[in-house]
Amino acid sequence: MAQNCRFAFAVHVLSSLALSEDGAMNSEQLAETVNTNPVVIRRLLLDLREANLLITQRGPGGGAKLACPSSQISLAQIFKAVSGEFQLFGEHPNEPAKGCCVGRSIKLVLEDVAQKAARCVEKEYAAISLADVVHQLQEK
Amino acid sequence: MAQNCRFAFAVHVLSSLALSEDGAMNSEQLAETVNTNPVVIRRLLLDLREANLLITQRGPGGGAKLACPSSQISLAQIFKAVSGEFQLFGEHPNEPAKGCCVGRSIKLVLEDVAQKAARCVEKEYAAISLADVVHQLQEK
């Protein structure tokens, strides 16, 4: 799995956009709230735009804003947009010994096991919307 | 989460032990079937022993063998033994801006979200035993 923080940053960015006054913020403002570099934010925005979660605008007064209401964006969509597929553990990197029956099939079985975890998490995250997150943020 | 392959190696090693004739194999034999270095295997064995999943024995004729029947070892136990807690994505590494309401609480909310995924995967993996894996290996 990804142990990078792109998902965390993405949720932060999208929440900020959802809560901003006119719905738009530029990469410098977003970088400030996340406490990172504007380029890191822009790289993230590209992936989120690719997934049709937000719209970017160049030039003066530009920036990013949500492409749809926060209730229509799920954490599963956000995760996939910035981290690719759900992946809980790293693959078996080596070619296991063909001789024994374990080496012959272990990769297939592990793939199966990985898919079970992925489906389970995806289902869980598909049920949580950005609006839910924003709501929790306002409560705390 | 862990994008390392320790879990994959661990399942491979434990399956090999479960299927071996007298139930015991040394680190060199295990390294051969996994196609890696004996020291990598030994480091893994230490964690698995720590979790009471297997027993190691030094000296001539030594090696490792399962501490209990494969039906009593779950993938959840194996995962925790070698990869620590279930963790799907990396934490927010920076201290977010305190000024805005997002920065103030985003970490708490994300922690909540991460726990939901962790519990969900743990439940899934607790239901799969090493015996199930071995059975699948023999079928394929």
Place this chain on the structure above:
DNA sequence: GCTTAGGTAACTGAGTTTGTTACAAATTGA
């Protein structure tokens, strides 16, 4: 055409991970 802001390439430094060598410690059996 000047200014602003996103798009993008290239590089750095830190951290992680597997693999490797080397050796100490324990165990067995002669």
Place this chain on the structure above:
DNA sequence: TCAATTTGTAACAAACTCAGTTACCTAAGC
């Protein structure tokens, strides 16, 4: 007691990932 075997462990190397950074190009608005 001694020699052989095997785990335990430290130390290091090479590859990889990742966030951060600088610099510059491109597009849009005034």
